[in-house]
Amino acid sequence: MSMKGWWGRILRVDLTNNKVWVQEYPGEVAKKFIGGRGLAAWILWNEAKHVDPLGPDNKLVFASGPFNGLPTPSGGKMVVAAKSPLTGGYGDGNLGTMATVHLRKAGYDAIVVEGKAKKPVYLYIEDDNVSILSAEGLWGKGTFETERELKKIHGKNVGVLSIGPAGENLVRYAVVMSQEGRAAGRPGMGAVMGSKNLKAVVIKGTKEIPVADKEKLRELSQEAYNAILNSPGYPFWKRQGTMAAVEWTNENSALPTRNFSDGSFEFARSIDGYTMEGMKVKQRGCPYCNMPCGNVVLDAEGQESELDYENVALLGSNLGIGKLNEVSVLNRIADDMGMDTISLGVSISHVMEAVEKGVLKEGPAFGDFKKAKELALDIAYRRSELGNLAADGVRAMAEKLGTHDFAMHVKGLEVSGYNCFIYPAMALAYGTSSIGAHHKEAWVIAWEIGTAPIEGEHAKKVEYKITYDPEKAAKVIELQRLRGGLFEMLTACRLPWVEVGLSLDYYPKLLEAITGVKYTWDDLYKAADRVYALIRAYWVREFNGNWDRRMDYPPKRWFIEGLKSGPYKGMHLEEDKYDQLLSEYYRLRGWDERGIPKKETLKELGLEEVIPELEQVTKLE
Ligand code: PTT
Ligand code: SF4
Numbered sequence: 001m002s003m004k005g006w007w008g009r010i011l012r013v014d015l016t017n018n019k020v021w022v023q024e025y026p027g028e029v030a031k032k033f034i035g036g037r038g039l040a041a042w043i044l045w046n047e048a049k050h051v052d053p054l055g056p057d058n059k060l061v062f063a064s065g066p067f068n069g070l071p072t073p074s075g076g077k078m079v080v081a082a083k084s085p086l087t088g089g090y091g092d093g094n095l096g097t098m099a100t101v102h103l104r105k106a107g108y109d110a111i112v113v114e115g116k117a118k119k120p121v122y123l124y125i126e127d128d129n130v131s132i133l134s135a136e137g138l139w140g141k142g143t144f145e146t147e148r149e150l151k152k153i154h155g156k157n158v159g160v161l162s163i164g165p166a167g168e169n170l171v172r173y174a175v176v177m178s179q180e181g182r183a184a185g186r187p188g189m190g191a192v193m194g195s196k197n198l199k200a201v202v203i204k205g206t207k208e209i210p211v212a213d214k215e216k217l218r219e220l221s222q223e224a225y226n227a228i229l230n231s232p233g234y235p236f237w238k239r240q241g242t243m244a245a246v247e248w249t250n251e252n253s254a255l256p257t258r259n260f261s262d263g264s265f266e267f268a269r270s271i272d273g274y275t276m277e278g279m280k281v282k283q284r285g286c287p288y289c290n291m292p293c294g295n296v297v298l299d300a301e302g303q304e305s306e307l308d309y310e311n312v313a314l315l316g317s318n319l320g321i322g323k324l325n326e327v328s329v330l331n332r333i334a335d336d337m338g339m340d341t342i343s344l345g346v347s348i349s350h351v352m353e354a355v356e357k358g359v360l361k362e363g364p365a366f367g368d369f370k371k372a373k374e375l376a377l378d379i380a381y382r383r384s385e386l387g388n389l390a391a392d393g394v395r396a397m398a399e400k401l402g403t404h405d406f407a408m409h410v411k412g413l414e415v416s417g418y419n420c421f422i423y424p425a426m427a428l429a430y431g432t433s434s435i436g437a438h439h440k441e442a443w444v445i446a447w448e449i450g451t452a453p454i455e456g457e458h459a460k461k462v463e464y465k466i467t468y469d470p471e472k473a474a475k476v477i478e479l480q481r482l483r484g485g486l487f488e489m490l491t492a493c494r495l496p497w498v499e500v501g502l503s504l505d506y507y508p509k510l511l512e513a514i515t516g517v518k519y520t521w522d523d524l525y526k527a528a529d530r531v532y533a534l535i536r537a538y539w540v541r542e543f544n545g546n547w548d549r550r551m552d553y554p555p556k557r558w559f560i561e562g563l564k565s566g567p568y569k570g571m572h573l574e575e576d577k578y579d580q581l582l583s584e585y586y587r588l589r590g591w592d593e594r595g596i597p598k599k600e601t602l603k604e605l606g607l608e609e610v611i612p613e614l615e616q617v618t619k620l621e
Helices: 026-033 038-046 098-106 143-154 189-195 212-229 233-249 273-279 309-315 322-338 340-355 369-381 383-390 394-401 424-432 445-449 470-491 496-501 505-516 520-541 577-587 597-603 610-615
Strands: 009-014 019-024 060-064 077-083 089-095 110-113 121-127 127-133 161-163 176-177 182-185 198-204 281-284 296-297 304-307
Touching: 026 038, 026 520, 038 060, 038 089, 038 233, 038 470, 038 520, 060 189, 077 098, 077 182, 077 340, 089 176, 089 189, 089 496, 089 520, 098 161, 143 161, 143 176, 143 198, 143 322, 176 189, 182 309, 182 369, 189 198, 189 496, 189 520, 198 445, 212 496, 212 505, 233 273, 233 296, 233 383, 273 281, 273 296, 273 322, 273 340, 281 304, 304 322, 309 322, 309 340, 322 340, 322 369, 340 369, 340 383, 340 394, 369 383, 383 394, 424 445, 424 470, 424 577, 445 470, 470 496, 470 505, 470 577, 505 520, 520 577, 520 597, 520 610, 597 610
Parallel strands: 009 110, 121 198
Antiparallel strands: 009 019, 060 077, 060 110, 077 089, 089 182, 121 127, 161 176, 161 198, 176 182, 281 296, 296 304
16 A cells, blocks of 8 residues: 555564464555554454453554654654453553654554463564564563563664563553553553563564655644743643642642542642652653653652652542652552553552441551552552452452442543542543543543643632533533544644643644645544544443443442532532533434434444444444
């Protein structure tokens, strides 16, 4: 296929049969699904049908997009996707890694791994040469050492993706790691990798990526990079990165505290961005990024740990732990073992609350760092009864313990760093996110509150009133189109736009310079809607049509309890009003009252081929 910007080539690997081949995919698919999440959703819809997520038939997809391997602003991201062992539905995550740069330079848009190796292996890809090599010497090692060892063998100039003991032991929220601080695949992509006995993927690419208009790309990129450096938000971003959100959520009663039972934490100051600034020893970032936000500190055990807001909120205030150097130990363990910090934090906090309420006899109490650390390691190795239980995540725990009233998850994915007792739009964003309760697709809370975590700005007192205006549903969709759609398909980091206000207009222009294809905003929104509908169809099919709007509900706690402290004490969401907002969301998306895309909608989005398969499991409107 002669195309610019895309190779039109997917590297296929079958570990059961030790087979490697290249699949060419149609240009029409590239144009329709663009890359990253779009390509992954298309592959999983077609190939991962009713598979056991941890069985050999599941497909593990590493998908790049047209922006990768080229000098595009913060364009060093990669999507890792598979059917999720945590939720049973579509799962993916996004990380910044040199592996995405090398993958594209090696001549592929994506890798799809299927089957299961008899013994631990890793993949070594050098352009057209692909080998499946023994990883027996690496099995059991943490992700930091694994990457270092592989770089000793293959040189520093490679991209490495690996799993740690958590992935090997099939912890249901194990992630894929890279570069000692980048993680992807909250819904258990690391466990899928472990189930295939695949310890790592090492890539070295040396080819030139075909680009439609090199000069235009260079010009536009240079302009965008300069705009980032000159933006007013840049200096504060460089200082605190995502950590600025600790103070902001705390002030706005949204900081997850003690298993989301409250929205502000008495020790917030000692785990916030300012405290982090005082501990910072270096800053790391993703490829092609000129606004690096990986803030590295030394933890209580003297080791390096790279902090982000989510890590600190869920492993700090949410566990009642108020010392940043201790939180950093938990964060480093999660990275090294290869577990999602968010789901790990919420699983541990669920145990803590169960202990507090007497449901569990033993286990860490809120604030007990030592026991929390022990439990984190037990989870990674599945080595105690409690560790084994918590390794399956909150939904499974709640089913065993009957603790649904404080089970903080949507569709089985644990809630990330925003407590929503008073934020209906953000609750809707969690309810309708395509992987479960993750904020990445619609971080609508900043719009809902009316401030963002910007220096000076955060201190401003805003008048806030809980409302359920239908425009909240429209806003969630607008953000999902951009964040969950555009950026995940390109695949580029969204933070230049979100955090320092880089104009969105750069993105279609860059995409055109790279691919030669002109996309209007309508085309891009339609592509995003197509991906959302396809992912929803995937869930419905994998759930055999047993689907209803309750799947899009946020955790019960936000309806039945109130905030424990602060100016909004006692307030919570109202179920009937949330339900109306959800109906508005479905109406705007062209989905029926159960949350299933209507036939007409699927046709409009060019997804006719999905209809017959969906009709095998449920009646479509
Ligand atoms: C993402 C989720 C997030 S969202 C965070 S912090 W965040 C947690 N990070 C983890 C971590 O670290 N280690 C770990 N063991 N588990 C972790 N789980 C959590 O995973 C990350 C940045 C951040 S920091 C964010 S918001 C943005 N996310 C992007 C995204 O999703 N898409 C995109 N196109 N651009 C993005 N840019 C930003 O990337 P998941 P990273 Mg991550 C250590 O993985 O599964 O998508 O969940 O990618 O390279 O680490 O960069 O306050
Ligand atoms: Fe990576 Fe942060 Fe840069 Fe985004 S802003 S590309 S997350 S370093």
